[in-house]
Amino acid sequence: MDDLDAGILEELRQNARASYGDIGARIGLSASAVKRRVDRLVADGVIRGFTIQVDxxxxxxxxxxxxxxxxxxxxxxxxxxxxxxxxxxxxxxxxxxxxxxxxxxxxxxxxxxxxxxxxxxxxxxxxxxxxxxxxxxxxxxxxxx
Structure with missing residues (x-):
């Protein structure tokens, strides 16, 4: 995991519904590069799931x-x-x-x-x-x- 992966994780923590394009614009990657990294983070077990938080x-x-x-x-x-x-x-x-x-x-x-x-x-x-x-x-x- 590198700084870009950490940046993706932080963006997803803030808003798990953010588009790959929005995340990429904030961390300096293309949408497709963000998607590849997210897929790898899921496959490696770093990202264990996506969920909502209800009050x-x-x-x-x-x-x-x-x-x-x-x-x-x-x-x-x-x-x-x-x-x-x-x-x-x-x-x-x-x-x-x-x-x-x-x-x-x-x-x-x-x-x-x-x-x-x-x-x-x-x-x-x-x-x-x-x-x-x-x-x-x-x-x-x-x-x-």
């Missing part, structure tokens, strides 16, 4: 929180994944360094439904406790997946 509020998921998850003893990441996969309000999660075992991003329609989802996480066998922070306003949202 979660449209789906009734306007309430969001970040939750630190603290476990009793040592819990394998696959066990945490199993626990969290059963809670539909969990939209993202990962193990972390520090005192918490994992950080969990949750979305729900309102505070009562968030509380019910948190309770489903809290009652899991290996979970000791959680610490939550409800998002008041989004400042930056960059998606790199």
């Amino acid at each position: 979660p509020a449209v789906d009734g998921l306007a309430t969001e929180a970040y939750v630190e998850l603290f476990c009793r003893g040592t819990v394998a990441p696959r066990e945490l994944k199993r626990i969290l996969s059963g809670v539909p309000e969990v939209v993202d999660a990962g193990t972390v360094t520090g005192s918490a075992d994992a950080i969990v991003h949750m979305r729900s329609r309102d505070i009562p439904s968030l509380e019910m989802a948190l309770e489903r996480v809290r009652v899991a066998p290996n979970v000791d406790h959680t610490r939550s922070a409800i998002v008041l306003s989004r400042l930056i949202n960059r998606n790199y997946d």
Whole structure:
């Protein structure tokens, strides 16, 4: 991957519907050269797919929180994944360094439904406790997946 490929990726991140001609005009390539590079980036697995992003509020998921998850003893990441996969309000999660075992991003329609989802996480066998922070306003949202 070179600087031109990086430029194509950045343009597609900004607008996945941009035409090859528009992208080429911004980075200094012809439309056909951009298409060849995009095809190669897809074939090489650099670009994994094209998608849309919908405002979660449209789906009734306007309430969001970040939750630190603290476990009793040592819990394998696959066990945490199993626990969290059963809670539909969990939209993202990962193990972390520090005192918490994992950080969990949750979305729900309102505070009562968030509380019910948190309770489903809290009652899991290996979970000791959680610490939550409800998002008041989004400042930056960059998606790199």
